[in-house]
Amino acid sequence: MDAEDHVAAIQADWRRERPDLDPSPQGVIGRLHRVALALTDRLIEVYARFDLTEPEFDLLATLRRAGAPYERPAGELAAHTMVTTGGLTKRVDRLAARGLVDRRIEPGDGRRRMVRLTPEGLALIDDAITQHLANEHRLLDELGADDARTLEPILTRWLRILDAD
Incomplete structure (x- = not known):
């Protein structure tokens, strides 16, 4: 069915x-x-x-979108990935154990923790985002360009309404 x-x-x-x-x-x-x-x-x-979960992909992509040096403060990273700081810590721990990210303390502010892509993490997310976007293009191609163009502003407006709640 x-x-x-x-x-x-x-x-x-x-x-x-x-x-x-x-x-x-x-x-x-x-x-x-x-x-x-x-x-x-x-x-x-x-x-x-790429041996990534959806939240791990999101975290790496958020760091990559930040631009060089591909880092964000932990609190900002949590907000961008819509996760609690505790949840973020677990994800960062897993990715750090794989050598994909590292942490550092912001000079001059010992309370501010920064999370940064390692060179290995940068290479992995660049490959992953390339395949991810190719997949998204393929999925939208199944719908058709006209329908995708029609649907996008409708969904944008609906999300705006829902987010206002």
Whole structure:
């Protein structure tokens, strides 16, 4: 059963069981949720080629986007990756153990911890982001350029609304 049929079947079940309710939002939200899950599955396949989890990829990519010297303060890195500082510490520990990042104390401010890509981490994330973006292009190509262009501003507006809450 494909995603469209599955969601339509759920809606039909609710219409039958609770005719007093309108399950029409499930047509968009249910499908969008299923699309997000399917996309995540296809995205993490690429991360796995580099022995990275999704959060680890995100952390390395956030450091890479910072530009040379490819570092950010730990607190800023936590905010960019939407994780607690405790969660960040665990991720940084794992990546440091693999030689992909290192930590240092900011000169002049002993409280400020910096996380930086190592040369090995830079090489890995450059390879990973190249494959990741190729994968995203492939996924969007399946949708078609016109639909992707139509969908982007709709999703941008909806995220803005949801983030305002």
